[in-house]
Amino acid sequence: MPSLAGTPAEAAPVPPKRERRKEARPGELLAAALELFVEKGFAATRSEEVAARAGVSKGTLFLYFPTKDELFKAVVRENVSGRFRELNQEFRQFEGSSADMLRTGLRLWWERVGATQASGISKLIMSEARNFPELADFCQHEVIQPCQELICWILQRGIDRGEFRPVDLRYAAANTIGAMVFLMMMKHSLAPCLPHDQRLDPQRFIAAHVDTLLQGLCVRPHGVNDAPAS
Amino acid sequence: MPSLAGTPAEAAPVPPKRERRKEARPGELLAAALELFVEKGFAATRSEEVAARAGVSKGTLFLYFPTKDELFKAVVRENVSGRFRELNQEFRQFEGSSADMLRTGLRLWWERVGATQASGISKLIMSEARNFPELADFCQHEVIQPCQELICWILQRGIDRGEFRPVDLRYAAANTIGAMVFLMMMKHSLAPCLPHDQRLDPQRFIAAHVDTLLQGLCVRPHGVNDAPAS
Amino acid sequence: MPSLAGTPAEAAPVPPKRERRKEARPGELLAAALELFVEKGFAATRSEEVAARAGVSKGTLFLYFPTKDELFKAVVRENVSGRFRELNQEFRQFEGSSADMLRTGLRLWWERVGATQASGISKLIMSEARNFPELADFCQHEVIQPCQELICWILQRGIDRGEFRPVDLRYAAANTIGAMVFLMMMKHSLAPCLPHDQRLDPQRFIAAHVDTLLQGLCVRPHGVNDAPAS
Amino acid sequence: MPSLAGTPAEAAPVPPKRERRKEARPGELLAAALELFVEKGFAATRSEEVAARAGVSKGTLFLYFPTKDELFKAVVRENVSGRFRELNQEFRQFEGSSADMLRTGLRLWWERVGATQASGISKLIMSEARNFPELADFCQHEVIQPCQELICWILQRGIDRGEFRPVDLRYAAANTIGAMVFLMMMKHSLAPCLPHDQRLDPQRFIAAHVDTLLQGLCVRPHGVNDAPAS
DNA sequence: AATGAATGAGGATTCATTCAT
DNA sequence: CATGAATGAATCCTCATTCAT
Numbered sequence: 001m002p003s004l005a006g007t008p009a010e011a012a013p014v015p016p017k018r019e020r021r022k023e024a025r026p027g028e029l030l031a032a033a034l035e036l037f038v039e040k041g042f043a044a045t046r047s048e049e050v051a052a053r054a055g056v057s058k059g060t061l062f063l064y065f066p067t068k069d070e071l072f073k074a075v076v077r078e079n080v081s082g083r084f085r086e087l088n089q090e091f092r093q094f095e096g097s098s099a100d101m102l103r104t105g106l107r108l109w110w111e112r113v114g115a116t117q118a119s120g121i122s123k124l125i126m127s128e129a130r131n132f133p134e135l136a137d138f139c140q141h142e143v144i145q146p147c148q149e150l151i152c153w154i155l156q157r158g159i160d161r162g163e164f165r166p167v168d169l170r171y172a173a174a175n176t177i178g179a180m181v182f183l184m185m186m187k188h189s190l191a192p193c194l195p196h197d198q199r200l201d202p203q204r205f206i207a208a209h210v211d212t213l214l215q216g217l218c219v220r221p222h223g224v225n226d227a228p229a230s
Numbered sequence: 231m232p233s234l235a236g237t238p239a240e241a242a243p244v245p246p247k248r249e250r251r252k253e254a255r256p257g258e259l260l261a262a263a264l265e266l267f268v269e270k271g272f273a274a275t276r277s278e279e280v281a282a283r284a285g286v287s288k289g290t291l292f293l294y295f296p297t298k299d300e301l302f303k304a305v306v307r308e309n310v311s312g313r314f315r316e317l318n319q320e321f322r323q324f325e326g327s328s329a330d331m332l333r334t335g336l337r338l339w340w341e342r343v344g345a346t347q348a349s350g351i352s353k354l355i356m357s358e359a360r361n362f363p364e365l366a367d368f369c370q371h372e373v374i375q376p377c378q379e380l381i382c383w384i385l386q387r388g389i390d391r392g393e394f395r396p397v398d399l400r401y402a403a404a405n406t407i408g409a410m411v412f413l414m415m416m417k418h419s420l421a422p423c424l425p426h427d428q429r430l431d432p433q434r435f436i437a438a439h440v441d442t443l444l445q446g447l448c449v450r451p452h453g454v455n456d457a458p459a460s
Numbered sequence: 461m462p463s464l465a466g467t468p469a470e471a472a473p474v475p476p477k478r479e480r481r482k483e484a485r486p487g488e489l490l491a492a493a494l495e496l497f498v499e500k501g502f503a504a505t506r507s508e509e510v511a512a513r514a515g516v517s518k519g520t521l522f523l524y525f526p527t528k529d530e531l532f533k534a535v536v537r538e539n540v541s542g543r544f545r546e547l548n549q550e551f552r553q554f555e556g557s558s559a560d561m562l563r564t565g566l567r568l569w570w571e572r573v574g575a576t577q578a579s580g581i582s583k584l585i586m587s588e589a590r591n592f593p594e595l596a597d598f599c600q601h602e603v604i605q606p607c608q609e610l611i612c613w614i615l616q617r618g619i620d621r622g623e624f625r626p627v628d629l630r631y632a633a634a635n636t637i638g639a640m641v642f643l644m645m646m647k648h649s650l651a652p653c654l655p656h657d658q659r660l661d662p663q664r665f666i667a668a669h670v671d672t673l674l675q676g677l678c679v680r681p682h683g684v685n686d687a688p689a690s
Numbered sequence: 691m692p693s694l695a696g697t698p699a700e701a702a703p704v705p706p707k708r709e710r711r712k713e714a715r716p717g718e719l720l721a722a723a724l725e726l727f728v729e730k731g732f733a734a735t736r737s738e739e740v741a742a743r744a745g746v747s748k749g750t751l752f753l754y755f756p757t758k759d760e761l762f763k764a765v766v767r768e769n770v771s772g773r774f775r776e777l778n779q780e781f782r783q784f785e786g787s788s789a790d791m792l793r794t795g796l797r798l799w800w801e802r803v804g805a806t807q808a809s810g811i812s813k814l815i816m817s818e819a820r821n822f823p824e825l826a827d828f829c830q831h832e833v834i835q836p837c838q839e840l841i842c843w844i845l846q847r848g849i850d851r852g853e854f855r856p857v858d859l860r861y862a863a864a865n866t867i868g869a870m871v872f873l874m875m876m877k878h879s880l881a882p883c884l885p886h887d888q889r890l891d892p893q894r895f896i897a898a899h900v901d902t903l904l905q906g907l908c909v910r911p912h913g914v915n916d917a918p919a920s
Numbered sequence: 921a922a923t924g925a926a927t928g929a930g931g932a933t934t935c936a937t938t939c940a941t
Numbered sequence: 942c943a944t945g946a947a948t949g950a951a952t953c954c955t956c957a958t959t960c961a962t
Contacts, residue, residue: 018947020940025946039360043273047932057948062933126419127357130269136423144420171438174430175409178416182408185415189356190374193366200404208401215446277957287923289959298957499820503733507936517944519938528936586879587817590729596883604880631898634890638872639865645875646868649816650834653826660864668861676905708926710961715925737953747927752954 026064026074028054031117033075038120038188042072042128072128076135079121083113084146091150098158099218103210105154109180110206119184126185148173155217164217172217179209256294256304258284261347263305268350268418272302272358302358306365309351313343314376321380328388329448333440335384339410340436349414356415378403385447394447402447409439486524486534488514491577493535498580498648502532502588532588536595539581543573544606551610558618559678563670565614569640570666579644586645608633615677624677632677639669716754716764718744721807723765728810728878732762732818762818766825769811773803774836781840788848789908793900795844799870800896809874816875838863845907854907862907869899 032053036045047068051061065071087109094101113119129136151173158164183202191199262283266275277298281291295301317339324331343349359366381403388394413432421429492513496505507528511521525531547569554561573579589596611633618624643662651659722743726735737758741751755761777799784791803809819826841863848854873892881889 018939020946022946041271041273041357041361043271044361046930058932059934059948060946063946066933068932123356126353126415127271129419129423131271131274133423136420140420140424140428167442168434168438171430171434172442174435175439175442178412178435179405179408181415182412185356185411186408189359190366190370193359193363194370198370200401204398204401205404205408208398209405212397212402212405212446213442216442216444217446276955288957289923290921292958293921296958501731501733501817501821503731504821506934518936519944520942522937523942526937583816586813586875587731589879589883591731591734593883596880600880600884600888627902628894628898631890631894632902634895635869635899635902638869638876638895641875642868642872645816645871649819650826650830653819653823654830658830660861664858664861665864665868668858669865672857672862672865672903672906674906676902676907708960710925712925736951748953749927749955750925753925756954758953 025054025056025060029056029061029064029071030075030078033071034079034117034120034124037072037075037124038117042068042124042131047071069132072132073135076121076124076138079118080139080142083118084143084150087112088146088150091154098154098161098163099214101154101157102214105150106176106180106206106210107203110183110202114180114184114187114202120188122181122184123188126181144177147177151176158217163219165219167217176209176213179205255284255286255290259286259291259294259301260305260308263301264309264347264350264354267302267305267354268347272298272354272361277301299362302362303365306351306354306368309348310369310372313348314373314380317342318376318380321384328384328391328393329444331384331387332381332444335380336406336410336436336440340413340432344410344414344417344432350418352411352414353418356411374407377407381406388447393449395449397447406439406443409435485514485516485520489516489521489524489531490535490538493531494539494577494580494584497532497535497584498577502528502584502591507531529592532592533595536581536584536598539578540599540602543578544603544610547572548606548610551614558614558621558623559674561614561617562611562674565610566636566640566666566670570643570662574640574644574647574662580648582641582644583648586641604637607637611636618677623679625679627677636669636673639665715744715746715750719746719751719754719761720765720768723761724769724807724810724814727762727765727814728807732758732814732821737761759822762822763825766811766814766828769808770829770832773808774833774840777802778836778840781844788844788851788853789904791844791847792841792904795840796866796870796896796900797893800873800892804870804874804877804892810878812871812874813878816871834867837867841866848907853909855909857907862903866899866903869895 029050033045033050036050036053039045047061048058050071051058054061061071065074087105090108091101091105094104096104125135125139129139148170152169155164155167155169155172159166183200183205186200187202259280263275263280266280266283269275277291278288280301281288284291291301295304317335320338321331321335324334355365355369359369378400382399385394385397385399385402389396413430413435416430417432489510493505493510496510496513499505507521508518510531511518514521521531525534547565550568551561551565554564556564585595585599589599608630612629615624615627615629615632619626643660643665646660647662719740723735723740726740726743729735737751738748740761741748744751751761755764777795780798781791781795784794786794815825815829819829838860842859845854845857845859845862849856873890873895876890877892
């Protein structure tokens with residue numbers, strides 16, 4: 001069956017069936033945008049890519065977010081707000097040693113935030129804060145401060161209960177927050193470019209961080225040895 | 231000694247003319263580019279802005295760097311290479327307790343790197359690594375590893391001399407590196423957007439970090455108290 | 461009887477249902493379109509706006525008019541066709557002096573056309589004729605010529621009856637048509653942008669025009685004084 | 691000389707030699723824009739077309755005018771401002787009968803404005819005034835009012851010298867302005883779409899207008915007969 | 921070497937039109 | 942019939958890069 005046509009593969013350019021999913025779209029677009037913004041940066045991501053990754057066309061994106069800037073802000077808002085308030089609640093109810101609290105807290109936090117896509121938000125904020133000043137403020141109030149307060153609260157609890165020796169709360173908290181932020185940023189920056197054996201293992205990094213921390217913090221240093229080997 | 235791919239560094243340019251400007255141009259452009267890339271990100275910085283900040287015209291920029299990408303790579307190379315090798319050398323000659331070594335090292339490092347514009351490079355790398363994969367590799371070899379090795383060397387020295395208790399060297403080093411990276415990133419990201427009283431003070435942050443670290447590390451915990459008050 | 465090219469007017473649609481709305485739709489859409497096209501121009505008006513002003517959804521508009529272009533042509537057709545043939549009839553039956561005929565005619569015309577929304581059509585035609593060449597032809601036959609003929613007929617009548625002195629009929633008519641067109645355009649262009657006291661009063665403008673005209677036209681110049689004060 | 695290549699016409703895509711003509715560009719762009727805006731309307735004209743007609747590339751247009759809107763405003767400003775002040779001066783110095791003044795004035799005006807591309811500006815203003823409200827104001831002050839004043843001044847002069855009978859100055863002036871505006875609009879709207887024999891001849895139109903006007907205006911009606919037969 | 925006018929590919933956004941509901 | 946979510950061609954505008962001066 002000879003044919004003069006070129007590549008016969010071109011059967012029929014399937015029109016990629018339109019789906020009407022008004023409810024689901026914003027979430028899908030935000031997820032796609034988060035991924036891409038984290039991966040390539042805000043400016044280097046094309047609107048069309050976001051749409052494509054969300055499985056819709058260029059035009060649809062602008063149906064839900066009036067501008068790329070607004071999309072960006074929505075991405076940050078979506079992935080930041082609230083997320084920490086619940087963790088906060090949970091912790092205030094925790095019963096047990098403050099050392100366990102710290103250990104469990106960080107482990108939990110990694111599972112719920114660090115290990116998810118949402119962790120990319122920290123890279124995003126660090127990269128874009130100066131281009132979106134309102135964001136810096138928003139994040140300071142919605143993320144940094146709640147976290148800071150939670151950690152300070154735990155440390156204070158430990159001190160009050162005689163478990164921890166007194167320290168400069170703010171900077172002790174900053175130390176831990178810094179470690180977590182670093183971890184998240186690595187995950188979305190250098191790590192994907194490095195061979196597996198050169199990457200940090202988050203769990204071990206956190207464990208090491210907490211161990212060092214508690215070693216220096218705890219009044220009864222042997223308490224550290226109770227820690228479940230990670 | 232790995233090098234960022236692209237145009238290989240030309241042989242040392244002959245310096246025939248007296249005109250200072252001509253010699254200084256590349257450096258001025260690199261400095262301007264560093265500032266702007268750190269401030270606004272690579273993609274969001276216009277080539278013309280870089281030229282303007284360096285006090286030359288658009289065309290001149292492209293006389294020295296064939297493309298914006300090459301300019302970027304040059305910025306990274308310029309601010310990264312070598313800078314750590316010398317610190318390394320200095321340290322190997324240090325005499326005194328390993329605790330002092332750590333403390334002094336970080337202080338020195340902050341003065342020589344963290345407090346300078348060059349610290350912005352960390353924000354740049356974190357933000358752009360995935361867009362310039364060769365970069366990640368370059369930095370891993372030129373920065374991360376030397377730092378890692380240096381810190382590991384110090385820790386090992388402490389352990390060998392019975393000053394520190396044995397720890398997982400790699401993750402202990404990562405913890406400190408993470409703290410420093412976090413500090414640099416904050417300086418160029420959130421800090422400029424926050425009121426002064428909400429910013430972290432680098433010196434105190436470093437001091438707190440080292441204190442906590444040494445508290446947990448030192449065999450003779452009271453050794454910490456020998457630390458010169460920051 | 462020329463007709464604007466495009467979809468030929470369908471045979472009268474069967475009116476089976478009682479639902480007023482369905483029957484009225486096209487008219488409402490045409491009215492909305494006329495308003496908006498006149499206000500903002502054809503290209504600057506969005507289809508959705510037209511639909512919205514007619515109180516229906518975007519999709520419905522395209523149920524009645526296959527394209528924006530067709531909508532435009534329909535708007536012109538609707539507001540132009542016929543409208544002048546009846547005026548014409550009426551006038552041929554007029555009895556009285558030709559001066560009165562002219563005066564009354566222009567007054568009537570203003571009431572029936574100039575003062576209504578339909579007057580906007582002249583702005584539309586002037587603005588869009590070159591983008592819709594078929595339109596110019598249509599209007600030439602449906603509007604300009606009938607008007608021209610009517611005025612010429614009146615003038616000729618006056619001349620024949622010895623009331624008017626002989627003049628170049630075509631250009632005399634054009635003068636009056638021009639005045640009316642100018643009036644309509646002002647109403648829809650500059651007037652809405654000017655404070656009320658700087659706008660022309662249509663009645664006075666027409667009166668002044670007719671007065672000047674008749675003053676120069678009438679054989680018995682005092683005849684002008686018979687004119688009913690407007 | 692057989693060849694497997696396709697159409698041999700494709701010799702070398704001549705790179706359309708870049709010319710550096712900073713001084714001339716704005717004027718050329720404004721001229722091109724005027725033509726196109728008049729021809730197709732503001733919204734229906736693509737920026738790129740303007741650039742092409744001016745013989746430059748898309749980008750160059752935006753080198754001289756930051757946005758399409760600004761280009762539009764510049765076109766109006768360029769073609770409106772000043773143009774009437776000089777005519778005004780000339781006229782105040784005129785010596786002779788007021789009837790001649792009117793006749794000569796309109797003839798001159800047609801030569802200097804009506805017959806040039808600038809006449810298109812009236813179509814533009816009429817079409818776009820409501821989209822650019824500031825323009826309406828600008829034109830009212832820069833064009834309408836000066837013209838109105840000039841004509842009023844001439845009429846008043848005629849009345850003062852006993853040549854004209856007293857009339858409502860404002861509306862008499864408006865009548866003449868209207869006629870000229872109509873003429874300009876026709877030239878750029880319907881006329882280009884009509885066969886030559888159906889178009890109005892500007893000179894005759896003006897002559898007819900002035901004749902009718904003066905016939906009604908002049909105290910000595912035979913004065914009209916002095917008018918050179920057009 | 922330096923300049924900055926000119927270019928045009930690329931990206932954000934709009935909007936006429938389609939079509940699933 | 943009516944709706945409005947979805948589409949993508951079309952358009953405005955930007956900016957890295959080129960090149961005449």
